[in-house]
Amino acid sequence: MFLSKSFGYALRGVLYVALLEPKGKKIKIEQIADKLAVPRHFLAKIMKKMVQENILTSTKGPYGGFSLSPITLQTKLLHLVKITDGMEQFNTCVLSLRKCNSKNPCPLHFQMLQIRDGMLAEFSKTSIGDLLDKKNPDFIKSISVI
Amino acid sequence: MFLSKSFGYALRGVLYVALLEPKGKKIKIEQIADKLAVPRHFLAKIMKKMVQENILTSTKGPYGGFSLSPITLQTKLLHLVKITDGMEQFNTCVLSLRKCNSKNPCPLHFQMLQIRDGMLAEFSKTSIGDLLDKKNPDFIKSISVI
DNA sequence: TTCAAAAAAGACATTAATGTCTTTTTTAGT
DNA sequence: ACTAAAAAAGACATTAATGTCTTTTTTGAA
Numbered sequence A, B: 001m002f003l004s005k006s007f008g009y010a011l012r013g014v015l016y017v018a019l020l021e022p023k024g025k026k027i028k029i030e031q032i033a034d035k036l037a038v039p040r041h042f043l044a045k046i047m048k049k050m051v052q053e054n055i056l057t058s059t060k061g062p063y064g065g066f067s068l069s070p071i072t073l074q075t076k077l078l079h080l081v082k083i084t085d086g087m088e089q090f091n092t093c094v095l096s097l098r099k100c101n102s103k104n105p106c107p108l109h110f111q112m113l114q115i116r117d118g119m120l121a122e123f124s125k126t127s128i129g130d131l132l133d134k135k136n137p138d139f140i141k142s143i144s145v146i
Numbered sequence C: 001t002t003c004a005a006a007a008a009a010g011a012c013a014t015t016a017a018t019g020t021c022t023t024t025t026t027t028a029g030t
Numbered sequence D: 001a002c003t004a005a006a007a008a009a010g011a012c013a014t015t016a017a018t019g020t021c022t023t024t025t026t027t028g029a030a
Helices: A005-023 A029-036 A040-052 A077-084 A109-125 A139-144 B005-023 B029-036 B040-052 B077-084 B109-125 B139-144
Strands: A056-059 A065-068 B056-059 B065-068
Touching: A005 A029, A005 A040, A005 A065, A005 A077, A005 A139, A029 A040, A029 A065, A029 A139, A040 A056, A040 A077, A077 A109, A109 B109, B005 B029, B005 B040, B005 B065, B005 B077, B005 B139, B029 B040, B029 B065, B029 B139, B040 B056, B040 B077, B077 B109
Parallel strands: none
Antiparallel strands: A056 A065, B056 B065
């Protein structure tokens, strides 16, 4: 209901790279998919989208793989939501009424406005770097143990 | 993202009946579907579920249709969500991690907990009757104008 | 320059949500 | 009893999200 599986895969994928990449090597999609127990080719498509948005960097060929971009850690979660789920949900009426707005509200308009704005605020202010806790030795478990 | 179309159809359907039924007659599914511009047979399945949960009453045959039950107006929105979307979304980790909980949280655990609890609180306290504003001459428009 | 490794791209499969159409059951009035 | 009207039920279709498999492109190193 709240967010798609794709969003979860995107976030876990980028966090995995951010956690391991500083060791120097590029991270291969095969390793990410294995360790996170996520469908490999499905994840690959999502990683590719993040590369297109410059949220990650990738290099093809031997010794290639995924690595951080200059903006990875500053990227807001909302950017990931845009890529994986789109922003429509934040702007469309919960009852699917196109004419619904604050001048002409549906019976749930203001309740949903509050809930969505809360989520929007949270995801607008939180960055990938904010979620990354390299000091926590169990961090990798917190994104990989299913 | 937040709620399914089915939920929206359910709420609009029951509000429509609640608004018009006091005039005495049962409301036919055909009328509801027409006036709300909703797929008739799809709506019928959702209305049937509400009848099974006693959120509405229905009678077959000539002069039949849908009418209010004793509990219609006291029914919480969360009950509609249960019927149409289920409650899993409120109890499962946004990253699909089965082991995620407050002792062992994923990186988004507490943020999502807050957002979901906000929605849960709102939908637990708001009833169908709370949304029904019979004094408002435009109320019917607010659930039917798409 | 060739080879192998890696991401990228694309074709196809599966599943869940949504939507349509037909048949069955129930019931009020004649 | 019969008929017609209505919900209920069930079969099937469409669409979007998710998942799998294969082919293409790129590139580092021998």
